Amino acid sequence: MSDLNKLGLADARDLLRKGETTSVELTESCLSAIDAAGALNAFVHRTPELALERARAADTRLAAGDAPAMCGLPIGIKDLFCTKGVDSQAASNILKGFKPEYESTVSQQLQDAGAVMLGKLNMDEFAMGSSNESSAYGDAISPWRRSDDDTPLTPGGSSGGSAAAVAADLCLAATGTDTGGSIRQPAAFTGTVGIKPTYGRCSRWGIVAFASSLDQAGPMTKSVRDAAIMLEAMCGYDAKDSTSANLAVPNFEAMLTGDIKGKKIGIPREYSIDGMPAEISKLWRDGTEMLKSAGADIVDISLPHTKYALPAYYVIAPAEASSNLARYDGVRFGHRASLDAGDGITEMYEKTRAEGFGAEVQRRVMVGTYVLSAGFYDAYYNRARKVRTLIKKDFEDVFAAGIDAILTPTTPSAAFGLGEMNDADPVQMYLNDVFTITVNLAGLPGISVPTGLDAKGLPLGLQLIGKPWDEGDLLNTAYALEQSAGFVAKPARWW
Amino acid sequence: MSIDQSTAAKVAKLARIKVEEDALPALAEEFNTILGFIEQLNEVDVDGVEPMTSVTPQRLARRADVVTDGNQQEKVLTNAPDAREGFFAVPKVVE
Numbered sequence: 001m002s003d004l005n006k007l008g009l010a011d012a013r014d015l016l017r018k019g020e021t022t023s024v025e026l027t028e029s030c031l032s033a034i035d036a037a038g039a040l041n042a043f044v045h046r047t048p049e050l051a052l053e054r055a056r057a058a059d060t061r062l063a064a065g066d067a068p069a070m071c072g073l074p075i076g077i078k079d080l081f082c083t084k085g086v087d088s089q090a091a092s093n094i095l096k097g098f099k100p101e102y103e104s105t106v107s108q109q110l111q112d113a114g115a116v117m118l119g120k121l122n123m124d125e126f127a128m129g130s131s132n133e134s135s136a137y138g139d140a141i142s143p144w145r146r147s148d149d150d151t152p153l154t155p156g157g158s159s160g161g162s163a164a165a166v167a168a169d170l171c172l173a174a175t176g177t178d179t180g181g182s183i184r185q186p187a188a189f190t191g192t193v194g195i196k197p198t199y200g201r202c203s204r205w206g207i208v209a210f211a212s213s214l215d216q217a218g219p220m221t222k223s224v225r226d227a228a229i230m231l232e233a234m235c236g237y238d239a240k241d242s243t244s245a246n247l248a249v250p251n252f253e254a255m256l257t258g259d260i261k262g263k264k265i266g267i268p269r270e271y272s273i274d275g276m277p278a279e280i281s282k283l284w285r286d287g288t289e290m291l292k293s294a295g296a297d298i299v300d301i302s303l304p305h306t307k308y309a310l311p312a313y314y315v316i317a318p319a320e321a322s323s324n325l326a327r328y329d330g331v332r333f334g335h336r337a338s339l340d341a342g343d344g345i346t347e348m349y350e351k352t353r354a355e356g357f358g359a360e361v362q363r364r365v366m367v368g369t370y371v372l373s374a375g376f377y378d379a380y381y382n383r384a385r386k387v388r389t390l391i392k393k394d395f396e397d398v399f400a401a402g403i404d405a406i407l408t409p410t411t412p413s414a415a416f417g418l419g420e421m422n423d424a425d426p427v428q429m430y431l432n433d434v435f436t437i438t439v440n441l442a443g444l445p446g447i448s449v450p451t452g453l454d455a456k457g458l459p460l461g462l463q464l465i466g467k468p469w470d471e472g473d474l475l476n477t478a479y480a481l482e483q484s485a486g487f488v489a490k491p492a493r494w495w
Numbered sequence: 496m497s498i499d500q501s502t503a504a505k506v507a508k509l510a511r512i513k514v515e516e517d518a519l520p521a522l523a524e525e526f527n528t529i530l531g532f533i534e535q536l537n538e539v540d541v542d543g544v545e546p547m548t549s550v551t552p553q554r555l556a557r558r559a560d561v562v563t564d565g566n567q568q569e570k571v572l573t574n575a576p577d578a579r580e581g582f583f584a585v586p587k588v589v590e
Binding site: 097098099100101198199200213239242243244245246305307308310311312314315322326329330331332333334335336339343344345346347348349350351353354357362363365366367369370371373380382383384385386387388389390392425426427430441442443468 | 532
């Protein structure tokens with residue numbers, strides 16, 4: 001059987017269980033696709049021997065009838081996840097050569113469920129970015145192109161390699177992480193599905209930390225059903241993460257009925273921002289109609305503090321990053337600068353961090369240092385945390401009023417060309433996350449579903465935001481939207 | 496609030512990132528752009544609002560204060576850029 005790499009998780013699982021293919025065949029198909037897709041720069045560390053070894057073990061389990069849902073399915077892992085004995089450098093030069101002695105909880109759970117890791121995926125350095133252009137590995141390139149030119153486009157970020165790899169069928173699915181939109185924005189840019197679960201659902205242990213109060217892992221997949229299958233394998237209580245939620249993980253796939261009759265879907269008026277492209281407004285209206293036709297009640301709602309989410313985020317996330325990234329000091333792991341005669345330990349720290357961190361990471365670490373420094377802590381950091389309380393309360397109020405889920409665009413535009421934002425100030429790039437960032441600040445689950453193409457043939461996505469711990473219901477609403485939208489476009493192969 | 500070059504230099508020092516003298520004006524300007532954006536937060540009435548400490552209403556989990564790990568000196572040092580005789584080695588700290 002050819003083109004096994006083009007399958008999604010659910011279809012591949014079903015073929016494996018029927019004995020119509022093997023994990024080794026699936027894995028070999030993906031490895032060939034990866035070898036032929038160097039131009040996308042999506043996989044930055046390949047682990048073919050390890051993959052085939054795990055595939056053979058999965059085939060043994062399948063033959064023995066011991067086959068959890070992910071058993072034998074080849075996936076990619078974002079470089080932010082520590083993987084034992086395999087390079088894990090968060091796309092940063094400061095972690096060059098770092099091979100962890102341990103495995104992150106999420107990647108371990110996937111491995112225990114039988115999933116086959118094909119390698120590590122490109123991303124923005126330390127997950128700081130919205131275009132994958134801050135990576136020490138160089139840009140990841142989207143498999144999508146505009147219909148009228150060959151400009152290389154961003155797959156989005158920070159999980160850009162994950163999005164490019166899934167969209168180009170280099171793997172069946174991939175892990176991502178999302179601090180301000182880093183799963184959902186790249187999913188929208190590449191016509192794939194990405195879900196960020198409720199804060200606390202996935203253990204953060206072993207995932208390189210960016211902003212600990214916002215970071216969550218999640219799956220990036222080819223369908224909502226695949227997202228349900230993979231999310232279930234990734235979730236669960238972990239004593240090694242003090243913010244991990246000790247809650248049972250439901251069978252998310254079993255909750256995909258497509259029945260959303262009587263569900264109340266909120267349309268937040270504050271998300272109609274100035275200058276929103278007509279295509280995005282139309283996409284949003286169309287999506288609203290789809291949910292209405294499926295039997296949902298559409299309700300206009302207000303989330304009054306929305307406009308303050310981005311500025312609050314750009315205090316809180318850099319503050320936490322400056323603290324988390326203090327560990328990169330050239331002592332315990334990664335890069336150490338070569339020193340001049342007479343240099344002491346302070347010079348070692350300063351030179352190591354100047355050489356090891358890229359421009360965006362340095363910028364955020366310094367902004368974070370500033371907002372936490374004596375005299376500014378109250379004015380910036382504490383104020384931002386108070387605003388965060390208000391942003392969360394906005395959502396609590398609408399959910400208390402009976403809203404089941406909220407529909408918004410995922411991004412304010414389609415994917416842009418690599419380098420097109422070079423002359424913009426950092427704030428312009430930050431605006432990419434205007435619709436997704438509120439969800440991280442409020443700790444809620446959010447999912448992006450591809451629902452249309454723009455005039456140049458590029459994919460666009462809609463975001464659904466759910467109640468805390470209600471991923472099952474959220475996935476079901478997303479499933480209904482996916483069925484109505486019937487998005488089937490794939491990028492034409494040029495690589 | 497405007498950041499001048501000497502403040503930018505001070506922040507770089509606090510963050511332990513070496514910034515060359517000639518890069519300071521551009522850095523200060525970037526800070527000002529970002530902080531200008533953040534200033535919007537001053538429009539929000541936050542009187543009586545508690546600063547968020549945890550996004551989900553939970554206490555941090557606690558465990559018994561007992562040793563659960565250890566005896567992994569070799570593994571701990573594996574990734575160190577300079578490990579000697581079972582220690583992390585650094586430039587001289589005390590004169």
